[in-house]
Each structure stands twice: as C-alpha cells, then as structure tokens.
Amino acid sequence: MRCPECAGQRTRVTTGPAAFAGAAAPATFVLIALNVAFFLAEIAGGPGGLTESSGSIVNDLALRGSSIAEGEWYRLVTGGFLHAGFGHIALNMLALFFLGRLLEPSIGTLRFVALYAASLLAGAFGAVALTDPGQITVGASGAIFGIFGATFLLAGARGLRDVASQLGFLLLINLAFTLSVPNISVGGHLGGLAAGLICGLVIVAGERGMLGPRRLAVELIAMGVVAALSVVGAVAVAG
Secondary structure (H helix, E strand, O other): OHHHHHHHOOOOOOOEEEEHHHHHHHHHHHHHHOOOOOOOHHHHOOOOOOOOOOHHHHHHHEEEEEHHHHHOOOHHHHHHOOOOOOOHHHHHHHHHHHHHHHHHHHOOHHHHHHHHHHHHHHHHHHHHOOOOOOEEOOOOOOOHHHHHHHHHHHHHOOOHHHHHHHHHHHHHHHHHHHOOOOOOOOOHHHHHHHHHHHHHHHHHHOOOOOOOOHHHHHHHHHHHHHHHHHHHHHHHHHO
C-alpha cells in the first residue's frame, strides 16, 4: 500500500537506521507517545491507573456526557488519550502500531492525522450518544476502529485482496467482541468505524480522479466536515 504521490516512484530498498518504520509513519509514533504520556499521567494521578480508570486525571479529562453538556468540550479529544488500565492501552497501542505503520505511509501523514482525528471525534460522538450521561468513557479504540475501517477499504480498492480479507476477518472478530463483552463502548467503536469508512471512501474517490486536481484539499476538507459534525452531534446529544 503506497501513497498516491509515491506510486510512480521506484522503491529503493534500505537497511539500517534509514529503514526504521518511524521514518515512514511519524504520526503513528507520535500518537503512541501521546497515549503513553497520558497513561503515565493517569498513574501519577492515581489511585488505579495500572488496573482501572480512576484518579484526578480521569475525572478531569475523561469523556462524560454530563460534562460535555456543561461546556467541557475538550473531553471529546482528551478522553481518547486515556485508558482503563495497562491491558487496555497495551491492546490499543499494539493495534495502532501495526495499522498505523501500514496505513500512514500509504496515504501520507497529513491524511492519516486527519483520518485519526475524525475517527476519534466520531467515536466520542457515538459514545456520548449511547452511554449514560454520568458514565465516563476512555480509550483510543474509536480512532483505531476508524483506521481499521479505512485500511480495510483502501486495501480492497487497491486490489490487495489478501490484505483486505485478513483485515475484514479481524474487523469482524473485533466487532463481535465489541457487541458481546460488557463494559466496552459500543457507540465509540461503531462511531469511529463509520468515520473511518467515510474517510476511506473519500480517499478512494480522490485516487480515482473524482475530486479534481486539488484532491488533497478536498479530502482534508471532507474529513474536517466529518470531525466538525461529530463535535456538533456530541454536544447536541449531550445537552
């Protein structure tokens, strides 16, 4: 999976430091670092942290419908960087590590960041819509489901059937897990996935020449609209 801007270039094989994946997926590693930093802050603001979502940081920054209704809109973003224990962040960051290194180089860092942001906010919208207003929601799962959906869609659109089928199988397993296991944000996962699929469709449309010569600008605007509508929707249902 290569980004459209690089599709016409010959691939140069490198070894050593130049081949380090972080060079091709900088945003992925920055996002992982931010999530880890927030998690360390959770531990410092205990109690809990390593085993559950609690403490002053969680109370002040976690996604909660009643707080959104009171004007604390920043929780739509900060809630996506907090996690309910070590197992929660470990699974999410592992998924982000593998999916981000696959998707970011194939669409470019700017598109990847826009897609991540749109999916995170759409996941927050879904969580607020389907969760009790007084209950907190934390985790990067909404954004990761968005990356999952976009990667699956783009792999299929680019003719990578084996990759698409494997991703589709894993996506179905994760959806079954989401719907069957208690204490998982169904709205967060489904909202993020929906945004990822929409953004993926926009990118595919651009690759097929349907968005004109300024396709990058159109794609970013479309993803920004998804993000903005998610914020408006979250505030509306929270109030």
